[in-house]
Amino acid sequence: MVESYGETRARQILDDTRHNTVYFPNLMVKGPIQTLRIIRPVSASETLVESWILELVGAPQQMLERTVQYNNLINSPCSMVAHDDVEMYERATEGLQSQGSEWVNIARLYQADEQWNRTTVTSGTSEIAMRNFYAMWQHMLEGKHVS
Secondary structure, three states: OHHHHOHHHHHHHHHOOOOOEEEOOOEEEEHHHOEEEEEEEEEOOEEEEEEEEOOOOOOOHHHHHHHHHHHHHHOOOOOOOOHHHHHHHHHHHHHHOOOOOOOOOOOOOOOOOOOOOOOOOOOOOOOHHHHHHHHHHHHHHOOOOOO
16 A cells, blocks of 8 residues: 555555444445445335445455454344344334324434534534434435535
C-alpha cells in the first residue's frame, strides 16, 4: 500500500477504522473486516439480512481467514453475538403489532436544532441516527429532491 499511495496516504487509509458505516437506506459496510451487509425488508414483519465478505486482491490469506471468522462469529445464524439482537428484533416486531401505542418514541437526546441533512457527531446513546433515517425516508416518499 505504501508503494501505491505513499506513507502518509497509506497511514490515513489504515487508520480509518469505522466499525459500521451505513449507506442509506439499507447497506452496511464494515471496512476493517471487509464485510458488506444488505438489509432487505420483505414484509412488515420480515426482513432479510445478507452478509457478504470480500477478499482483497493481493492481501495476505490471513485477512480473508479473519474476515470469514468474524462473519461467522458475528453475522451467521449460529452467532455468539447476534442472538440477543435477533431476540430484541423479534420482541420489537411483536410489540409493534400490539394496540398499546400508535407511535414509537425515538426522542432520546433530541435537540431542537437538529438537521437530518448534515453530518453530526453525537453521543452513542442518541437516537438522532434513527430520527435522521426516518426523516430522510419520509422526504423520499414525498418525492422531494435531495441535494
